[in-house]
Amino acid sequence: MLDLKYIVENRDRVIERLTVRNFKELHLVDELIELEEKRRKLKTESETTQAGINAASREISQLITRKENSEPKKKEVAVWKASLQPLSAELADTEARINELILRIPNLPSSQVPAGHGAEDNVVVRESGPKPTLPVDALPHWDLAKKFQLIDFDLGTRITGSGFPVYTGQGAKLQRALVQYFLDFNTAAGYREIQPPILVNENTAYGTGQLPDKEGQMYYINEDKFYLIPTAEVPVTNIYRDTIINEADLPVRMTAYTPCFRREAGSYGKDVRGLNRLHQFDKVEIVQLAHPAKSYQVLEEMVAHVEKLMQSLELPYRILKLCGGDMGFTSAQTYDFEVWSAAQEKWLEVSSVSNFESFQTNRMKIRFKDENKKNQLVHSLNGSSLALPRIVACLLENNQAGPEIRLPKPLHAYFGAGVIG
RNA sequence: GGAGAGGUGCCUGAGUGGCCGAAAGGGCCGGUUUGCUAAACCGUUGUACGAGCUUAAACUUGUACCGAGGGUUCGAAUCCCUCCCUCUCCGCCA
Numbered sequence: 094m095l096d097l098k099y100i101v102e103n104r105d106r107v108i109e110r111l112t113v114r115n116f117k118e119l120h121l122v123d124e125l126i127e128l129e130e131k132r133r134k135l136k137t138e139s140e141t142t143q144a145g146i147n148a149a150s151r152e153i154s155q156l157i158t159r160k161e162n163s164e165p166k167k168k169e170v171a172v173w174k175a176s177l178q179p180l181s182a183e184l185a186d187t188e189a190r191i192n193e194l195i196l197r198i199p200n201l202p203s204s205q206v207p208a209g210h211g212a213e214d215n216v217v218v219r220e221s222g223p224k225p226t227l228p229v230d231a232l233p234h235w236d237l238a239k240k241f242q243l244i245d246f247d248l249g250t251r252i253t254g255s256g257f258p259v260y261t262g263q264g265a266k267l268q269r270a271l272v273q274y275f276l277d278f279n280t281a282a283g284y285r286e287i288q289p290p291i292l293v294n295e296n297t298a299y300g301t302g303q304l305p306d307k308e309g310q311m312y313y314i315n316e317d318k319f320y321l322i323p324t325a326e327v328p329v330t331n332i333y334r335d336t337i338i339n340e341a342d343l344p345v346r347m348t349a350y351t352p353c354f355r356r357e358a359g360s361y362g363k364d365v366r367g368l369n370r371l372h373q374f375d376k377v378e379i380v381q382l383a384h385p386a387k388s389y390q391v392l393e394e395m396v397a398h399v400e401k402l403m404q405s406l407e408l409p410y411r412i413l414k415l416c417g418g419d420m421g422f423t424s425a426q427t428y429d430f431e432v433w434s435a436a437q438e439k440w441l442e443v444s445s446v447s448n449f450e451s452f453q454t455n456r457m458k459i460r461f462k463d464e465n466k467k468n469q470l471v472h473s474l475n476g477s478s479l480a481l482p483r484i485v486a487c488l489l490e491n492n493q494a495g496p497e498i499r500l501p502k503p504l505h506a507y508f509g510a511g512v513i514g
Numbered sequence: 515g516g517a518g519a520g521g522u523g524c525c526u527g528a529g530u531g532g533c534c535g536a537a538a539g540g541g542c543c544g545g546u547u548u549g550c551u552a553a554a555c556c557g558u559u560g561u562a563c564g565a566g567c568u569u570a571a572a573c574u575u576g577u578a579c580c581g582a583g584g585g586u587u588c589g590a591a592u593c594c595c596u597c598c599c600u601c602u603c604c605g606c607c608a
Binding site for chain 2: 132133136137139140141143144146147149150151152153154155157158163166167168169170171174294337458465468
């Protein structure tokens with residue numbers, strides 16, 4: 094969430110930035126500023142009263158010690174308390190209201206974010222070489238998966254439901270090879286490997302911004318009040334919740350492989366065919382906690398890192414800078430990576446690299462002590478490197494060669510062969 | 515899941531109703547001593563949100579925080595209730 098003090102002090106800029114996002118509820122900004130003023134008044138007032146009560150209590154203590162009559166003083170306190178009661182009730186209401194409203198305001202797009210309404214306004218930053226032309230009898234990945242017995246979608250449906258594929262044989266091994274390759278690639282660049290829980294509690298889901306808004310997207314275990322993670326970002330970023338990091342330890346870099354679970358309620362049709370959209374999928378994530386002054390440098394570095402990984406997979410890709418209208422609620426700036434699915438003839442998103450600035454860390458209270466010994470919020474960033482299913486889809490489709498499917502060089506050692514066949 | 519014990523500051527650990535934000539030791543930071551290191555000695559050492567002062571910082575001051583949330587009381591780390599977690603034993607188990 095945004096810092097309320099920042100909103101109060103930078104009202105016009107906040108409005109202007111939210112407009113870039115096409116945020117509709119701009120009135121919330123002024124409402125919050127008014128509520129904050131009210132809150133401060135109430136707080137001062139109720140604390141003054143409380144200070145009086147505390148002082149009187151200390152006097153009572155002394156009266157009792159001296160065995161003097163404390164009853165008049167107690168009556169006095171009762172009067173204080175009666176006047177405090179409505180004050181603190183109103184203060185609590187005001188704070189609750191502030192809390193409710195501020196959670197509805199999305200992050201401010203950075204100054205580099207282009208204005209726009211949706212996907213059509215995103216800016217293509219880079220596009221790799223030419224798209225391959227496949228033979229006319231080329232197959233989409235779901236057919237290839239069947240032909241080479243790599244993935245069994247029907248079996249997954251029987252065991253769990255749609256969107257829960259079963260990877261078999263070389264298909265399963267390809268998953269393992271990709272995960273291992275991605276993790277090795279990340280740790281070689283200085284990311285510390287983490288294996289986090291894939292069920293998280295409410296506080297954790299709140300910390301990265303999945304709650305209160307997106308509970309419908311997550312699977313929930315009612316019995317224990319746990320959420321299945323939609324991405325490793327959630328448990329991994331929360332590792333540093335409520336901590337003050339040494340400035341010298343910044344940036345913190347972490348990478349994790351986890352399965353990810355998304356309910357994707359309401360999705361259907363050809364967009365969800367095959368591996369395009371699943372309820373359970375594998376992803377390797379990178380997360381950084383960075384000094385606020387360096388976070389945009391870190392963002393570019395992460396984009397370059399993911400791009401290098403993309404290139405090594407020898408797939409046609411492009412990088413988009415998302416426009417204000419297409420960015421996630423918590424993001425200040427986002428780059429999306431898409432790979433070209435040659436048989437489906439469309440771009441598939443495989444990575445999203447974002448700087449959240451202090452939007453998440455403000456919730457999680459992840460801070461560092463700066464040179465003036467003041468606590469400051471760090472900036473959090475994350476990105477996929479990479480989400481597996483769509484990469485697999487493109488690897489299969491783009492590299493199909495009759496009786497076999499060729500694999501890019503870096504995977505040969507991990508897969509134990511150069512081709513699927 | 516059953517029985518018992520317990521959750522205090524960066525760490526260890528005291529504190530069972532009244533200046534306790536919290537003893538003591540350790541660590542950390544600053545200083546003295548020292549050829550250097552070590553040792554010794556002295557001092558400092560939480561977070562959040564308000565108010566005052568200020569260009570700002572420093573500072574002064576108030577409130578809250580001793581697992582979380584409620585309650586009792588003039589007053590709660592200390593008593594009561596609910597929840598979470600940790601440890602020991604039993605049960606179950608990859």
